[in-house]
Amino acid sequence: MAVQPIIVTPDLDRVQAFYSQVFGAVEVFRHPADGPVFYKTLKIGDGELGLVAEKVDVSAPARIVLSIGVEDVDAALPLVEAAGGRVRGPANDMLWGQRVAHVFDPDGNPVNLTQEL
Template sequence: MSGSPTQGIKTVLHPVTDLEKSKAVYAALLGVEPSADSSYYVGFDAAGQHIGLVPGGGMTSPVTYWQVPDIEAKLAEVTAAGAVVKEPAHEVGPGRRVATVTDPDGNVLGLLQDS
């Protein structure tokens, strides 16, 4: 095996059509305000990662699973901010629950809770 091992996902960019609506959902998901906020890019720094929202461009986003301490509380928080539940919280293994929501542009966001 060659090269250095990965340090995990540090930056994720998501295409959006309505920057303001998406900004509210991601702020609720991450629990922080944007560190960069302009008409052409909104970025958040949380837990050593940078999440960017880019209007236009034709990109598609990967599904990323965000570790949360209370999946039901986070589902309530992000749906109140405008996300839509795609897959309700359910157990996928002993002590592990997952759920997915969609942001205002249909990007899928995963939530994961380990007990």
């Protein structure tokens, strides 16, 4: 059994580029294989992220947060803005043993960058 988050986006290429540039995401599946793409699966580390191309109001508040582990949170932060995302603030060390930074992807979806301390 596995859980796969799926992002619905009006700009599939822009969102895919963000996750590729910041997290090294690699496309492993697309549907349809030819022509305009409706769905893609990206591999990020051991996990997968789905992307669906659909007109959607990206100004609506998000109700889920993606948490993605990285080797170095502080080194990843400059990549976020360079890839079209937004950094909410500096990284912080948490009591449970992680360094965490809160960012937004280009559609405004919240993403936590986490690093084990």
